[in-house]
Amino acid sequence: xxxxxxxxxxxxxxxxxxxxxxxxxxxxxxxxxxxxxxxxxxxxxxxxxxxxxxxxxxxxxxxxxxxxxxxxxxxxxxxxxxxxxxxxxxxxxxxxxxxxxxxxxxxxxxxxxxxxxxxxxxxxxxxxxxxxxxxxxxxxxxxxxxxxxxxxxxxxxxxxxxxxxxxxxxxxxxxxxxxxxxxxxxxxxxxxxxxxxxxxxxxxxxxxxxxxxxxxxxxxxxxxxxxxxxxxxxxxxxxxxx
Amino acid sequence: xxxxxxxxxxxxxxxxxxxxxxxxxxxxxxxxxxxxxxxxxxxxxxxxxxxxxxxxxxxxxxxxxxxxxxxxxxxxxxxxxxxxxxxxxxxxxxxxxxxxxxxxxxxxxxxxxxxxxxxxxxxxxxxxxxxxxxxxxxxxxxxxxxxxxxxxxxxxxxxxxxxxxxxxxxxxxxxxxxxxxxxxxxxxxxxxxxxxxxxxxxxxxxxxxxxxxxxxxxxxxxxxxxxxxxxxxxxxxxxxxxxxxxxxxxxxxxxxxxxxxxxxxxxxxxxxxxxxxxxxxxxxxxxxxxxxxxxxxxxxxx
Numbered sequence: 130x131x132x133x134x135x136x137x138x139x140x141x142x143x144x145x146x147x148x149x150x151x152x153x154x155x156x157x158x159x160x161x162x163x164x165x166x167x168x169x170x171x172x173x174x175x176x177x178x179x180x181x182x183x184x185x186x187x188x189x190x191x192x193x194x195x196x197x198x199x200x201x202x203x204x205x206x207x208x209x210x211x212x213x214x215x216x217x218x219x220x221x222x223x224x225x226x227x228x229x230x231x232x233x234x235x236x237x238x239x240x241x242x243x244x245x246x247x248x249x250x251x252x253x254x255x256x257x258x259x260x261x262x263x264x265x266x267x268x269x270x271x272x273x274x275x276x277x278x279x280x281x282x283x284x285x286x287x288x289x290x291x292x293x294x295x296x297x298x299x300x301x302x303x304x305x306x307x308x309x310x311x312x313x314x315x316x317x318x319x320x321x322x323x324x325x326x327x328x329x330x331x332x333x334x335x336x337x338x339x340x341x342x343x344x345x346x347x348x349x350x351x352x353x354x355x356x357x358x359x360x361x362x363x364x365x366x367x368x369x370x371x
Numbered sequence: 372x373x374x375x376x377x378x379x380x381x382x383x384x385x386x387x388x389x390x391x392x393x394x395x396x397x398x399x400x401x402x403x404x405x406x407x408x409x410x411x412x413x414x415x416x417x418x419x420x421x422x423x424x425x426x427x428x429x430x431x432x433x434x435x436x437x438x439x440x441x442x443x444x445x446x447x448x449x450x451x452x453x454x455x456x457x458x459x460x461x462x463x464x465x466x467x468x469x470x471x472x473x474x475x476x477x478x479x480x481x482x483x484x485x486x487x488x489x490x491x492x493x494x495x496x497x498x499x500x501x502x503x504x505x506x507x508x509x510x511x512x513x514x515x516x517x518x519x520x521x522x523x524x525x526x527x528x529x530x531x532x533x534x535x536x537x538x539x540x541x542x543x544x545x546x547x548x549x550x551x552x553x554x555x556x557x558x559x560x561x562x563x564x565x566x567x568x569x570x571x572x573x574x575x576x577x578x579x580x581x582x583x584x585x586x587x588x589x590x591x592x593x594x595x596x597x598x599x600x601x602x603x604x605x606x607x608x609x610x611x612x613x614x615x616x617x618x619x620x621x622x623x624x625x626x627x628x629x630x631x632x633x634x635x636x637x638x639x640x641x642x643x644x645x646x647x648x649x650x651x652x653x654x655x656x657x658x659x660x661x662x663x664x665x666x667x668x669x670x671x672x673x
Contacts, residue, residue, distance in 0.1 A: 135468060161475050166381050202470050203375045210378070210533060217534045226533070229377025234470040241467050249467070259399040261411070266460040268415020270468070273422050280423035299430050306429045307560030310439060313427070314420060314448075314561070315568050321416035328412065 134199075138191055138242035145189040145243045149349040150252025156356035157240045163360040164232055170371040171221075175228045177363045182235050189243050196242065200235035207231070246270055251343060264337065268324075276317055283309050372524050373465060373480055376473030380531040387527070388478030394486055395459060402452035410453065417449060418457045418464075429557055437553045442484065442520075443492030443513040444558050447500075448565075448572050451493040458485035479527050483520040492516025501575060506559060513558030514551040521547040 139146070145153075160178075167174055186193050207230040214223030241249065250263045287309060292302060379387070402410075421441040428436035445454035462480050465471040472480045492512040499508040525543065529535060535543075565572050 157474070161376060161473075165376060165384070165475055200470060206375060207377070210528075213536070213539055214534055217536055219534055222532075222534065226377055230375040230473070233376030233473055233475075237467065237470055237474055246468070259396060261399050261403050262395070262456055262459055262463075264411050265414045265418065265456055266463055268412050269418035269422075269457075269460050270464055272416050272419040273464070276416065276419040276423040277426060280426040284426060284428075302430045303556075304560060304564070306427055307557065308564045310424055310427050310557075310561045311564035311568055313423065314417075314565060315572070317416050317420040317423075318413070318572070321413040324412040324416065 134195075135242055136246075139245045141190055141243065143189045143243070145185065148243075148352050149343060149345045150244050150248045151256060151343070151345060152349040152353040152356070153240045153244055154249075154252055154256065155353050157236055159357040160236050160360045161233055163364050164229055164236075167364055168225075170367050171225055171228055173371060174364055174367045175232065177367055178232050178360060179235075181359055181363060182232070182239055185239055189239070191239075191242055196238060197235070200231060200238050203230045203234045248343075251339060255343060260336070267337070272320075272324075276313070276320075279316065280313055283313060372484065372521055373462070373472030374476045374483075374524060374527065376475050378473075378531060378533060379476050379479060379527055383527055383531045384473075384475045384479060387482055388475070391478035391481045391486070395481060398452050398455045398459075398486065402450075402456045414449065414453055414457050415460070417445060418460050421445065421457065421461060429553070431553055437550065437557065439557050439561065440517055440554050442489045443496075443509075443516040443554070444561060446489050446493040446512070446516075447496055447509065447558075447562060447574060450574060451489055451497075454493070455485050455489045458489055461485075479524075483523040483527070487523055488516045488520035491519035509562050510555040510559045512555070514555035517551040517554045518547060521551070 164178065183193055183197070186196050204227065207227045211223035211227045214220065214226065244252070247267060250267055254260055254263050287305065292305060376384075402414075421439075424439045424441060426438075428438055431437045442454060442458055445457055448454075449457065459481055462472060462477065462485055466474055466477055466480070492515055495508040495511040495515060499505065522544075525535075525540070525547075529540075562573055
């Protein structure tokens with residue numbers, strides 16, 4: 130399934146994987162802002178940044194082409210707007226939309242596929258994101274695929290009972306889908322209560338206890354410095370040269 | 372409707388991020404207040420439910436299906452603040468794990484869908500959810516939540532200078548209206564099914580709202596949504612006219628050398644102007660919401 134790939138990628142042991150999540154978040158933000166505010170010489174800058182991210186992907190020992198293909202998930206949305214830009218006589222803006230959305234997605238993918246999700250959330254917590262929200266996000270991520278699979282079972286069960294047969298009244302099928310969703314809702318609610326009870330039974334005191342505290346080492350500081358400087362210098366060089 | 376990075380201009384995403392941070396903080400504190408820790412797994416699992424709900428297709432018309440978006444449904448069952456938190460967590464996970472929606476644009480996405488979308492969806496239910504028009508309120512809430520977030524997203528794209536000719540804008544608005552009505556219908560159907568299973572799930576809004584106050588609140592939301600859209604199309608249209616008539620030759624030469632300094636400067640001044648107009652509009656809407664909020668609060672305390 131979709132997430133399993135990311136989960137496997139983020140368990141690697143490369144130099145990038147071992148960096149503190151805060152270092153990677155800081156570098157990501159610098160990269161995104163540099164990209165978002167760039168207006169000149171975009172094609173050349175785009176090539177330079179793709180090469181930079183590809184080098185990082187190889188450095189992290191991730192499958193380069195699969196990562197490049199995964200980031201292309203943003204392209205359908207961008208392509209529609211790029212086509213509109215093209216038709217209204219502004220192909221440069223269309224190109225910029227495609228380039229910026231793709232590169233941003235690739236940069237985010239690089240960070241989340243070198244950082245396990247709980248570590249990423251802990252990094253976000255230490256830089257000031259609301260803890261309650263992050264705990265909700267962690268539970269959401271944990272049960273996302275459990276509930277999704279339940280929904281899949283329900284659709285298969287419904288299909289095997291003839292829910293997709295043509296000619297059945299659309300109104301009845303609509304109500305059946307609503308009923309299925311209501312059942313899923315009730316089950317999820319009940320499951321959440323069970324989870325909470327078993328958490329209490331295991332001594333939950335209102336917050337997660339991380340197994341090991343995050344440590345921002347000197348290597349992390351050096352990494353942050355260079356990873357942040359790389360896109361800035363690339364952009365400065367490209368804009369000076371052209 | 373998840374805006375990726377690269378679509379919004381710098382003033383727009385920066386403004387939305389700056390606005391989203393305190394709003395999110397407030398909503399989170401609001402959701403925590405009065406709840407114990409048991410809410411944490413509940414909110415997380417219900418977020419997972421909203422994700423999973425996309426897999427259950429509702430047949431609408433010939434060969435097409437639709438699915439639940441869920442902001443309004445969560446607001447009716449968990450309360451508006453908790454629903455906002457759940458939708459925020461969903462938006463964050465979609466941006467991080469699925470690359471659906473940008474990081475810099477997350478402030479905009481949060482405001483569109485998690486804050487305004489959920490609150491607009493809750494408004495009709497809050498006003499009329501206890502009375503004769505309960506069903507209509509549930510339906511209107513689902514539709515309004517989707518419509519408000521869609522119009523906001525469109526307006527942000529327009530203010531950022533993403534070109535949208537009238538025809539494209541018309542088609543997308545029509546599509547949004549249709550999907551808003553579907554969301555309303557699905558929300559209502561699911562709520563009714565839920566109540567036959569177990570009546571306790573849907574929260575009761577406090578009763579005793581006056582009709583006039585509700586009408587004013589709804590009208591304000593609709594006016595704000597439409598106003599943002601109209602305000603952001605008008606300057607864009609004028610600018611485009613200028614481009615086509617006055618400096619059309621420049622534009623042609625720029626096609627071969629994309630985005631040279633001149634064009635960037637032109638856009639930047641345009642951005643500034645439009646961003647300040649947008650901000651002024653936002654301030655007006657904010658003021659209106661504040662006044663209405665005050666009025667509602669006073670009514671409640673009496």
